[in-house]
Amino acid sequence: MGDLEMNNHLECLVRSVRDAQRRLGSANGEKRSRILVRLATLLEERESDLLAANQRDLDAAHSSGLEAPLLRRLALTPAKLETLREGVSQLAEQPDPLGRVRRRTELDDGLMLTQVESPLGVLLIIFESRPDAVIQIGSLALRTGNGVLLKGGSEALHSNRALVQCLREAVASEGLPSDAVVGIEGRQAVAELLEFDQLIDLVIPRGSGQLVQRIQSSTRIPVLGHAEGICHLYLDASADPELALRLAVDGKCGYPAACNATETLLVHRHFLPHLPQLGQALEEQGVSLRADEEANSYLPNSQPVSAEDYATEWGDLTLSIRTVGEIGQAIDHTHKYGSAHTDAIVTTDELAAERFLREVDSASVFVNASTRFADGYRYGLGAEVGISTGRIHARGPVGADGLLTTRWLLRGSGQTAADYGPGKRTFKHRALAV
């Protein structure tokens, strides 16, 4: 197939998703709920087919020598499928977000303005080995009336196909066009899709920072994601040593590859006497420490740290440590070297806590809590679309809200713009409760 043909074919496909999305998004909320109920049923009815499709992927992955952690992520199990079904059923019961009123203003007698929540449009989701993502993100897209192009990893090809088929059948079961959900295969197709900035509204890459960065640098479509998570834990002069130790160990060791893991410890000079004990606890967990000269004198096994280290997302059991003379220096370090993902202070000083919360310009800013709490599930957002370190549209852990935009609806009775102005009618602009 030639490039031109490929492009035309894909453009046609995306336009079909847009058309289907418009019907899905303007259908009533109960219809979208019933689609989700049907999806949960299909996932149950098709369980053996889904597991068989997954087994084909697992067999191929074994032969090609995929690493154990990736194999675990690739595997569908009856338990994982049950969790997925539960998630979908919960989503089906949630109130419909579409049409929810965000603002209501009486502009004048008989001229009522309402800002309502609406589907974002067409989403392109690009994810790596976990086939669960098909259902998690697909069901969220359906709940919010969005069309969705799903591109999974080639290692999960058969699993993804079988799961996408469930989504499409669920949509069709309510008489809506199944093209609201479409599976995409092949890298070349993704490269082409990323050119369609007039047809696709948002790209959500779910995977490594490298994946996010590669996509961000190759498209004009807005990308929701986080390229980096360089999170700081600042131990204030007044920090409770036991609490500081607990939060440092949890932040670094709980899941070092997570984007919300702690990468750098900023330590107030007055806290240094507590550092040996903390360093020992970390080293017992296998952590390698890299510290500045002053902190190093309290840490027998630590290596020297560099400016480059401060700008590094370790993603493993390495931790940078820096001594600071006061809280302002800790905040400045966070702004200079961090990625504005999540930064936390440990302190018993109320003023220091409030200053940190006010001044640190990151998506998530914590007092006396592990950086690992930055997560859609822990925040109670229900499903998590992703974590955004961008400042536009949605920031930090993003739930269904990130898949919505708004429309302004105006109900009038024949008013013209020329009716208003000096010597004519004036607007009331009365804000009403929503």
Added chain:
Amino acid sequence: MGDLEMNNHLECLVRSVRDAQRRLGSANGEKRSRILVRLATLLEERESDLLAANQRDLDAAHSSGLEAPLLRRLALTPAKLETLREGVSQLAEQPDPLGRVRRRTELDDGLMLTQVESPLGVLLIIFESRPDAVIQIGSLALRTGNGVLLKGGSEALHSNRALVQCLREAVASEGLPSDAVVGIEGRQAVAELLEFDQLIDLVIPRGSGQLVQRIQSSTRIPVLGHAEGICHLYLDASADPELALRLAVDGKCGYPAACNATETLLVHRHFLPHLPQLGQALEEQGVSLRADEEANSYLPNSQPVSAEDYATEWGDLTLSIRTVGEIGQAIDHTHKYGSAHTDAIVTTDELAAERFLREVDSASVFVNASTRFADGYRYGLGAEVGISTGRIHARGPVGADGLLTTRWLLRGSGQTAADYGPGKRTFKHRALAV
């Protein structure tokens, strides 16, 4: 100055704006109010200097033969300055948006999550001849704690410099760094700034659709604006003919160059008998009509219309007209040829009105009101940042809200992520009133 030097100089400047913005954004709201009060005073004290600077620009513009409408936009007058001062004073009195709580969730005992509004960051505003924009957008940026790079047209050079100086002095009067506001001169500087997608958070071009398109196609920074306004007025079968006439004339003739002007009339076949009178009223206002064959038979002076015409933003007294057999066809036409800016229906049929409001996927959707109402001032948003036809972040007329993002603040008492999970603590996720 070499390119590299230029780049370094500008990068240094933008970093200085970011640093200043952080101090402005974390200062308390009263300080930002006092800055605005001081700005209003400065605009009064400097009135003769400002008018003199503007006179230099006007003299140069006269010599270079600038057209009359542009000269009018360029001119500052005592009345315009008074309007600007009033706007700034009103903004000074408004409640501070920063720190406003959008969501509050008790995750667990002693673990409280709050989502608060925060400054977006560093804005790059690019505007054409009107120097008023410096104060309008500059004061909004200060109210919302943003840093701002202001690039005006070269024809307003002296006016802009004098106005930017007032903004900078107002900031400095409260002991904050004046670099929160910086004036930019020269096209080359803009081209370089548009490369800084890691340092600038949002570009707002205020001017022609061409300006917006040129900028959108030359940067990775998010752009808030509307490239096109192809607005439709659909006259339903049940439309009141007198009301339809009034809205068509207002929509097309009130200010034809505006982005919210009506460009296409969609006419239900049953309404055609009323078209001659409507066509005559439009022609009396100097409108040239282009209609499809069926509508043309009701319009003696109308020309044939093409598919290309339907996709054209006339911006003048030309109007496309198309006959449709039912409302669904009108909605499809709007989606196919429109720009999702503003579309309106004229109808007395409640069901048709609600269907139009539900199905038309545009930033603004109206019933029995002129498309010209799509405007931040008319919507009661106070100052208008711009009108966005993008679907991300902000849509339609955008007020101060479009200059804000959020941060998630978590206040804990030593909780770790490892405290939660199967057989351990469970989250409460209790939504609290804001």
